[in-house]
Amino acid sequence: MAAVAKPVAKRSPQGLVEDREAKRRITEAIEKYGHGKAVQMKKIKDKKLRGNLKRVEDRYKTAALRAKDAEILLENESGFLEPEAELERTYKVRQDEIRESVGIEVAKKGFELKLDELGPYRADYTRNGRHLLLAGRKGHVATMDWQAGKLGCELQLGETVRDVKWLHNNQFFAVAQKKNVYIYDHAGVELHCLNKHVEAKYLEFLPYHFLLASAANSGFLKYTDTSTGQLVAELPTRLGSPTALCQNPWNAILHVGHQNGTVTLWSPNSQTALVKALVHRGPVRSMAIDRQGRYMVSTGQDMRMNVWDIRMFKPVHSYSCYQPGSSVAISDRGLTAVGWGTQVSVWKGLFDAAAADAGKVQSPYMAWGGDGQRIETVRWCPYEDILGVSHDKGFASIIVPGAGEPNFDATEVNPYETTKQRQEAEVKALLNKLQPEMISLDPNFVGKLDLISDKKRREEREQDNKPKDPIEKLKNRGRGRNSALRKYLRKRGKTNVIDEKRLKAEALQRERNSQQNESLQNQREELGPALARFASKKDV
Structure with a gap:
């Protein structure tokens, strides 16, 4: 009896459109939330291994689709000041006009603290942006919940304070005093004296490694593990007293500025600088790196502000300042604030122009100052449209629309965390603490497989060895x-x-x-x- 061929079901045009739409959604989700290049299944001969890897790839694809679908829950969007006319300039808008136009709760976040006698002041925000730390050069240190207007603690140390830094949460902070670095708790009680950190000028804290780094007046860069109290590394820069210090949030590499206009990149695993670049024709005054670790903005004594692509270590654009920039900071959304003299300029689109190889940005986005208050530091408040400016006469909190990230990950940093959540987050951070050996220029090397075959490695070894007689x-x-x-x-x-x-x-x-x-x-x-x-x- 002859076999009867089964008719092939034809897809309707509507079904083909649905398939194309599903493929497009999967492609977009993988491009935005994917883990990287997929595994080539054809090259794997083992059936069991191929099946396991296929299940893992399906899970990755499902997770990417769910993350794409969850975008509908991100209701908040960032908005910038937009000029209505062609000749209108946003940097001419004053703070009182902004406070009149925004909501009452946002308007409360713009304030000024007049502290005339013990300045100039340095400021720092916690990682969730909830608490503020102020330190005057003459020994005045204060912490506060700036959104609620509550004072945490206030200290009169009676000696020179060069820098301050919050540690992993709002319970501890470090103060670089005249001789040593001290660690205090939220009540102002002295907990530790780090006598290895002598005459520290600048402080930085690496939250994922629990490392407190200091650049000393002697030119030494020192790392201390705040969870164990051990000195991890002591690195001589051999370039004299440093003039600036900042960290790359993408790979935890420290950038140190020097008197001769160079910037050196340091890791606790190397006694020599990983990279050394000449960025200015005079001493480097300040530096900042964006959140993705792509661009560095530096200011120098030569009255220039330079934008560098640190992936290729090449300059992108250079801008002139009327005075040497004393401090620079980059927000979550890519706004760059520069304090020079008594003025603060906020630039928008510096990195977009660099990525598109377009011309330089012609004018700043916003401006503030000019009242005779010499700027000391500028700091962006995380997840808020707020720029904190510390100067010789106190502290000012100014509103910059569009600066903060409106959607935050509560499992990473939670601005509204309770005491119980803070305690649990601290325990999880200690369990997931990264070792100093993992700090490198390319953090993606952790967890990678060595794809070089053993045969090739043996051949290279034999080529290096001399033939034996x-x-x-x-x-x-x-x-x-x-x-x-x-x-x-x-x-x-x-x-x-x-x-x-x-x-x-x-x-x-x-x-x-x-x-x-x-x-x-x-x-x-x-x-x-x-x-x-x-x-x-x-x-x-």
Whole structure:
């Protein structure tokens, strides 16, 4: 009986459109939330391994699709100031006009603290942006919940304070005082004195490694593990007193600025700088790196602000300042704030122009200052449209629309965390703490497989080794009847092949035989005709 062919079901046009739409969604999700290049299943011969990897790839694809679908929950969007007319400039908008236009809760976040006597001040925000830390040069240190307006603690140290830094949360902070670095808790109680950090000028904290780094006046860069209290590394920069310090949030590499206009990149695993680049024609005043670790903005004594692509270590654009920039900071959304003299300029689109190889940005996005207050530091508040400006007469919190990241990951950093959540986050961070050995220019090397085959590695090893000459080994072992040289000659004598090694060995044997005969003859002459018969070859 003849077999009957089954009819092939044809897809309707609507079904084809749905398939194309599903493929497009999967492609977009993988491009945005994917883990990287997929595994080539055709190259894997083991069926069991291929099946396991296919299941893992399906899980990655499902996770990417779910992350894409969850975008609908991200209701908040960032908005910038937009000019209505062609000749209108956003940098002419003043803070009082912004406070009148925004909501009451946002308007409360713009304030000023007048602290005339103990400045200039340095400021720092916690990672979730909830708490503020202020330190005056003459010894005044204060912490506060700036959104609620509550003072945490206030210290009068009575000595020079050069820098301050929050640690992993709002419970501890470090102060670089006149001689040593001290660690205090949220109540202002002194916990530790890091006497290895002598005359520190700048402080940085690596949150994923629990490392407190300081650049000292002597030119040393030192790392201390704040979870164990151990000094991890002590690195000499050999370029004198540093003038700036910042960290790359993408790979935890520290950038140190120097008097000769160079910037050096440091890791606790190397006693020498990983990279050394000349970025200014004078001393480097300040540096900042964006969150993706792609671009670095630096200001120098030569009154220039330079934008560098640190993936290729090449300059992109250079801008002029009327005075040397004292501080620079980059927000979560890519806005760059530069404090120079008594002014603060906020630039928008510096990195977009660099990525598109377009021309330079013509004018700043916003401006503030000019009231005779010399700027000391500028700091962006995480997840808020707020720029903190510390100067010689206190502190100012100014509103910059569009600066903060509106959607945050609560499992990473939570601005609204409770005491219980903070405690659990601290325990998880300690369990997931990264080792200092993992700090490198390319952090993606952790977890990668070495794809170089063992055969290729062996070939490279053999190329590096010099060819060994067996005759050289036998030179010092050629004594007696059963010497290694005689065994080698007996073994080689069984073949009819005459090569260079055999000729060399036979020449060496003839030379030794002649030496033996000559020594034996000399011995017989010394013994005389009566005792000559007692001469022995063993004594030769």
